[in-house]
Amino acid sequence: MKLASLKEGGRDGTLVVVSRDLSRGVRVPQIAATLQQAIEDWDRAAPALAEVYAALTRGDEPRSFAIDPQQLASPLPRAFQFLDGSVYLHHMEKARKARGADMPPNYKTDPLMYQGLSDRFIGPRDPMVVPDESLGLDYEAELAVVVGDVPMGTSAAQASGHIKLLMLLNDFTLRTITRTELPKGFGFMQAKPTSSFSPVAVTPEELGAAWDGEKLDLPILSSINGQPMGRANTARDMFFTYRALIAHAARTRSLSAGTIIGAGAVSNLDPETGYACLAEKRADEELAAGRATTPWLRFGDRVRIEMLDAGGASIFGAIDNAVAKA
């Protein structure tokens, strides 16, 4: 099924079940007021939501209304936890080359992962507001999962069952700040200002055989101002999968329901697949011509991220944020 949150009812929004073709939605206050509430009580809520989804899909839901993506917040408008990995080593190498940093020690045995900001995500069609173009705003096209309660010590083998939902993600990054912030060792603070997620979150069974319980075998499309940037496959060249990321995060603590786990900017070794962020494109330009010619994002630029199924239909809806001045 597909779930979303309307920008109404408070900071957590209002849960809606959305039809497979993303055109219609229905409020479900009798099941859960918010997606956070539903995920905390998933065993009870999921079957009830699935019934509404089935009725909606067969056109048998009289309370349904036409979905306007502008009215949608991120599926979780805020979360108690957002953890983001960096599992595409090709991206890690290029991003580090671009800022003059070495690869971290143990990067092949120990997933790289940071505690991300989660107190307020922008909606899939909201403006991305930054104070200054000189901070080097970049996008990162990613796929993220949402887990239920994960006990401390959960193994990778046990982790797949905790994955309840998947979403696309634009993990906006201020590249100029990463150069001074990351050498301090304490992770991202000013350099990752906020993120946006796809209009809907989907359950794993919605993805069919493309989802194998730990990775999703489909390309993630990104474009800037309508110009295609890339279409890297999110399963390919993934050094650690989602289940490994969950196990890594849960080694010394439990993860509470509604925790979002990303895997970092998608990047394939095949250069034909293009880019899922500007940093890699700029790194390639520097390598080829001695200097980067593609600018960072500017006020007014639009970044679009989407994923299509085998039939060409949008699975998650499109993230489409315009950059705006604070």
Next chain:
Amino acid sequence: MKLASLKEGGRDGTLVVVSRDLSRGVRVPQIAATLQQAIEDWDRAAPALAEVYAALTRGDEPRSFAIDPQQLASPLPRAFQFLDGSVYLHHMEKARKARGADMPPNYKTDPLMYQGLSDRFIGPRDPMVVPDESLGLDYEAELAVVVGDVPMGTSAAQASGHIKLLMLLNDFTLRTITRTELPKGFGFMQAKPTSSFSPVAVTPEELGAAWDGEKLDLPILSSINGQPMGRANTARDMFFTYRALIAHAARTRSLSAGTIIGAGAVSNLDPETGYACLAEKRADEELAAGRATTPWLRFGDRVRIEMLDAGGASIFGAIDNAVAKA
């Protein structure tokens, strides 16, 4: 006034107003169900809560009951954001010496701060559960503030007015993991498993002249198994104050109501004030005798953190967690 959360009513607990002497409490469902709800609507909620507090303090609140600290969760049992600084340079120097790391660049112009775990804090009297003693569990006695909504670009001069509450904090740290995790640059993931907060959060006016709008001129007491460890003054030797930390965090994003901001393990230059964590004590032992003799925390150890007013009364109540095996 003083506010706390009972372990009832769900993951966010149930808001209670607590008497100045910490002995009595009263539920306030007519004002706000949870502390998170109150802080999101502070201008309306705070005066109503203050009326209850005044009635409770003069013994004129018939619905009040005796507070049992075991029944209390952390004042915010979970939060959408926890940011922790490291502003006592003396601690930063010793902690880094202990793990063989250099001081970060720009540490005197740019506050060191990380995005911390906030999806589930343990209560002030709950067990602190860790998988293994070999991970080097340490405590850090800290003071934290809770802010209302802070707009992006808020200056340090504007920041003080956003501070709504103060709490004590034990920021548990797995020192063995910091050695491999921090060099990766992405901050704390496994090394900061969860934190506990004092039984009550207090409003700034409760602190009188000791609070000047940016720092608190009182010692923070810590002990292990009843043995006093330290009594460093939280205002002294503070290189950046809370208002500077808020401005730093809000440079590229807004901070949402209920964001908790800590300032790191308290540490004074005066050696008579002792320690607010084991890492500094062990660093001193290594310097003096070539090796650390004080062990990290072991299963069964109890860590107590408290702050007394000029008259010797506990302001926040005591954090008192026993270490337990997962």
